[in-house]
Every structure is written in structure tokens, then in C-alpha cells.
Amino acid sequence: MRFTQSFAPALLLLAGVAQAASSWGFDDGTLSVVAKKGGAGVKEKINSKSPLSKPVTLGSTDTLKLILTATDNGKGKRPHQAFVVLKDQDTGLEAPFPLTVKESGKATVQISHKDLPVQFLLATEPLKASIVIGSFGSAKPLDTPVFNIKIETDSAVPPPAYEKPVRYGKKAEIHHIFRADPKSPPAVISIFFALAVVAALPALFISWLLLGANLNHLPKAIGASPVSHATFFGSIVAMEFVFFLYFTNWTLFQVLPVIIVVGAATVLSGSKALGEVQSRRLAGDR
Structure with missing residues (x-):
């Protein structure tokens, strides 16, 4: 999965922003949160005109399911691209989740904790969820917020670790520590070789005499x-x-x-x- 700071604008450029008579939207939007342990779930109707007033809670074992019908000028139709985009309101980080769309325009997507990036699991504010639908042609694409998601983690499990990625930019000054200058060999070794050189001098003079110097x-x-x-x-x-x-x-x-x-x-x-x-x-x- 790729994360981007400007996913929705890129999709809008692909779909085309020219004003036209027709536009993309969705009908029969249903949002449900199903608990794995069979607890009481949540089911809400959603539409593109008014987002839900209260955030939806997604627990560590819950699964969020979204069902809708993509429409072009009010008629069910399969778009080229359809996503649910979650956005961290503090950092601006976005994560797109593609909807599985049929020819009739009916689309579904399921989201659980394992599908979310670590940054979202550590978010302190509810995530903003938007529906983005667009396609080739002159129809105006759709990019609208529909609900917010509050992420709840299991208190018995340690929070996930996250390290910020390395970015290009100014770094702290590096102070090099050079090695110490090499030391002289032990005095015993130096004295030994000095005596060896001195002892070689008589041998040199004797050689000169033997060679007829x-x-x-x-x-x-x-x-x-x-x-x-x-x-x-x-x-x-x-x-x-x-x-x-x-x-x-x-x-x-x-x-x-x-x-x-x-x-x-x-x-x-x-x-x-x-x-x-x-x-x-x-x-x-x-």
C-alpha cells in the first residue's frame, strides 16, 4: 500500500476537472462496524451531502465495512477509480483503500487494524474518511468527506513502535574523532636493531680489506x-x-x-x- 500527502488531487487530475452536466456520486451508502467477538456492531447510512456527526469507533478486533453504489448522473455505473481515503488530521498523512466495484456500480471495501499504517494506530484525533470517485470523460469527479474514524487499540498490548523515515534535509554537524598518532615501538626493540647496525660496521670494514680497498x-x-x-x-x-x-x-x-x-x-x-x-x-x- 502506498501513502501520499496529495492522493485526492492526483485522482482529480486523472479524472478531469472540467465542468460538465454529469457528475459522479454514490447512493445506498451503508457503513457498518462488525466486532469479531460478536459484540454489538454499528450500522449507519451515509451520503455525499452530509457527513456523520459522530465518529465511528474501530476497535482492535473490529472490521469496518462500507457498501455503496457509484453513480454517474444518478445512474449506477462502474467508475475507473473509487477509493476510501483515510487522513490523519494532525500530520496530513493519507492512505487510500480501493473499493471493489461491479459493472452495476455496487462497491464494497473492508478495513481492519492490520490494514492501517502504524501512524494511524498512534493517531490522537479521529481519522477523516472521504469517498473519491472518478473516471475518464467529462463527468465531474467526487471527493467528499463522509465520516470520521476513532481508532481504539488494545490496552493489554503494547503500542506499535514507529520511527520516522529518514528525509533529505539539514543534519546535525558531524565531529570526526581521529585516531591517536602511532607510537614508537618498545625501547627494547629499538636498542636491539641499533646494536645490530653497530655490530655490522666491523663486518663492513673487514670486507673492504678482503676486497682490496x-x-x-x-x-x-x-x-x-x-x-x-x-x-x-x-x-x-x-x-x-x-x-x-x-x-x-x-x-x-x-x-x-x-x-x-x-x-x-x-x-x-x-x-x-x-x-x-x-x-x-x-x-x-x-
Whole structure:
């Protein structure tokens, strides 16, 4: 079942609002409320000119039955659409209930609590019931209130729960809570890896000696290209220092610009320093 705030106007547009000689209506309207437990029911005559003065009570086990004959210019006829529209007078919510109509125009509908939306079961004021009849052609459609319904729920049963649907609109401001900054690893792990690096230095020096490293070439290298060798060595030390700062207190955004500058200096000076070493090797200076 669909609920809408403007069901009746949509039907009137479909049926046509042009003034014409004929118009839709209904005759022999009868409203009855039948109790499931066989209690005293209610039966009223209804018409399109004067709605009932008192609301009809619909209990939790009752069934409301409506019988009428749809007429076009006073003659029984089957319309294209015929509805009983219930409306909550506080919120304006409407729920249409289609009538079952025969070719003769005789129409019936039955309504009980299970057919009603939850909002209607929680309504504090009686529901407004209207008859809406219309069809194709020039006949004027009918939209008229005929009675009110007071909904009564079982006091022994908890009231139904209802949550308002989510609507597009302004929402409350969202305050993000970010995670705490990552902490440094335990001191024991840091000390362990620091000692591992220090222990690797003797192995590096021993490897240089076994491979024939010749420190006597150091003065020649510095003399031939002092700026490139000094810058290359200094950039390597600076890069290690940057990593140390990142490990202690610098953030990634502080480290990246410095790494780019130091890295560029390493590449430029290293190419010239290693080129000088290669030229001496090719000259036979080993």
C-alpha cells in the first residue's frame, strides 16, 4: 500500500476537472462496524451531502465495512477509480483503500487494524474518511468527506513502535574523532636493531680489506674532485640524520621535502664522484 500527502488531487487530475452536466456520486451508502467477538456492531447510512456527526469507533478486533453504489448522473455505473481515503488530521498523512466495484456500480471495501499504517494506530484525533470517485470523460469527479474514524487499540498490548523515515534535509554537524598518532615501538626493540647496525660496521670494514680497498687513493680522489666527493659523503650522512629525525619526532610531511633535496644532492654529486673514480680505474690506477 502506498501513502501520499496529495492522493485526492492526483485522482482529480486523472479524472478531469472540467465542468460538465454529469457528475459522479454514490447512493445506498451503508457503513457498518462488525466486532469479531460478536459484540454489538454499528450500522449507519451515509451520503455525499452530509457527513456523520459522530465518529465511528474501530476497535482492535473490529472490521469496518462500507457498501455503496457509484453513480454517474444518478445512474449506477462502474467508475475507473473509487477509493476510501483515510487522513490523519494532525500530520496530513493519507492512505487510500480501493473499493471493489461491479459493472452495476455496487462497491464494497473492508478495513481492519492490520490494514492501517502504524501512524494511524498512534493517531490522537479521529481519522477523516472521504469517498473519491472518478473516471475518464467529462463527468465531474467526487471527493467528499463522509465520516470520521476513532481508532481504539488494545490496552493489554503494547503500542506499535514507529520511527520516522529518514528525509533529505539539514543534519546535525558531524565531529570526526581521529585516531591517536602511532607510537614508537618498545625501547627494547629499538636498542636491539641499533646494536645490530653497530655490530655490522666491523663486518663492513673487514670486507673492504678482503676486497682490496686502498685508502691511499683518498687524497687523490679529494684532490681531483673535492666538492663532489665531500657533497656525496655529506649527503649520505644527512640522509641518515633525516631518518633519525623521522624516527624520533618528525612527521612524514616534514621529512618528504628534506628527502627530496638531500636525494637530489646525492644523485648529482654521486655521479661526478663515481665518475672520477672510474676515470682513475680506466687509467690503471688501482
